[in-house]
Amino acid sequence: MSNLKSIAELQGALCLALENKNFPSEPKNLYEPISYILSLGGKRLRPVMVLMVADMYSCDISRVMPQAIGVEYFHNFTLLHDDIMDDAPLRRGMTTVHEKWNENIGILSGDALFVKAYQSLVVAESNHLPLLIDLFNQTALEVCEGQQYDMDFETQDRVDMDAYLKMIKYKTAVLLACSLKVGAIVSDASIEDQNHLYEFGIHTGLAFQLMDDLLDVYGDQKDFGKQIAGDILCNKKTCLYIRAYEVADAAQRKVLDHYFAHQDFDAEKKIAEVKNVYEILNVEAYCRNLMDEHYKTAMNHLSQLSVPQNRKSILTELVAMLMVRIH
């Protein structure tokens, strides 16, 4: 059995493989935006997860590289379209494609990148194709559903916790889970291991997203790098807000309704009042507990993988890296 590669080594290999991918020079307005968004970098978390799993099963990472790249292409396709839908001016500190070019180019280059994702995904042995394609299609559809729920929630008065958890599962967790399972399929892991890795990805993704909600309000601004309580200021219906509304009495709901009706309040006063309701209702503990439950469930699935304990360390390390800010 080969030595396990480090996360940095896998990131390096992925980065190199991505750099060696060239897109046609024409039509320029279709392919330049694709090269541009791919060049913006990022942690390459999803494709690295594909490689990690292959390496865990001592499968040569070059065998899963096309799938790793396919997953990264897919993720960037969703970013292209999400940025249009969210009217986002910046992505990773750089101008978004629809701002730098225009919306039509953002839509169409997104579509083309989606096709490139499929093209890369299917560079596999034909016996793996049916599983890979079914998983990828299901994931892609759920990601669309997650984005739609997220947009729906913005204009909805009430969102219940189950609907919220389903939304973050579809919008974020399923692609992490898919990345791990794709690596397992190509590495010829057992069906049981494939499913444990998928569930590990789902629950890690949920825990991560819940942590994100918590950090916005209770994180250390310096570490977190975002404006503290930005979610409160922009009236985002997070886990904290949803839990608070669920258990609030009439007077507390009135406070929440009042401050979540628009964005023109004095920021400090709004944050203080909303956090006060959160504190009375103990929502931080509730959400932290929910996060911990998903974290534990993830770890439980990891423990059931039929690979030697020392080969699982890279996934433990990954979770530690993701959750370091709160655990």
Add this chain to the structure above:
Amino acid sequence: MSNLKSIAELQGALCLALENKNFPSEPKNLYEPISYILSLGGKRLRPVMVLMVADMYSCDISRVMPQAIGVEYFHNFTLLHDDIMDDAPLRRGMTTVHEKWNENIGILSGDALFVKAYQSLVVAESNHLPLLIDLFNQTALEVCEGQQYDMDFETQDRVDMDAYLKMIKYKTAVLLACSLKVGAIVSDASIEDQNHLYEFGIHTGLAFQLMDDLLDVYGDQKDFGKQIAGDILCNKKTCLYIRAYEVADAAQRKVLDHYFAHQDFDAEKKIAEVKNVYEILNVEAYCRNLMDEHYKTAMNHLSQLSVPQNRKSILTELVAMLMVRIH
């Protein structure tokens, strides 16, 4: 060998199969637009072509129905996104999705319909999967490229004939060709037949698109149903315009440049002046000849199919139906 089914029979079978497809009820804003655009009807030309080919090879049409539906889903996905890009208010006489809902819903339901197309396409025997997927991916990418070229041409001063033919090939012809070849793959037709059908589709598509350009200016308004010379009025760079500009002298180019600079001219005067240039330069005959060449090439590929002559009749009938207005 079974009797050949008529085009109407195939349309009926397809229609029934489409009606029996149900989308999830939630998220409503994702799936209702999909059901809506699919309910707008149309000739269902592309999926019917898939069925035709299967029937020609005496392959049960139920075996290719998932692929026929996949092709129709893909076509409607392109309509959803094209209508946003073209800012079109109407599609088949009805409000477009992005007008009836909004642009974000048009983008996202288009993405989801694209995934549904892949899901339906891969409901096939696994030995057909690699060919089907590669063909579909290549086609999808070319359709994106065609749409990009078309958008580029709008703001480009000059478009040469080769670039124009490539654009209409990618934007229209490749999906017709793909539909026929998909039918051939699932029917286990020989590689030679698959390729002849593909080329038949390409050249039929090109001939059809050139006919469309010709009919706009030289068609009978009653039969054609569109405003005569609508392409001239909206400064569209058609085959006629491109040929005219290629062979025009300085004075004639000045006339074309003048009238294609904006849309605020007196319509009758503009049409008369541009048609006058077209007539002097004999562009109608040139484009008609180009169309005929592609029509003949298509027929030549059809003649080389290794199926009994009488089973090819449905494809001849299809072309006759498409080209009836000018041949």
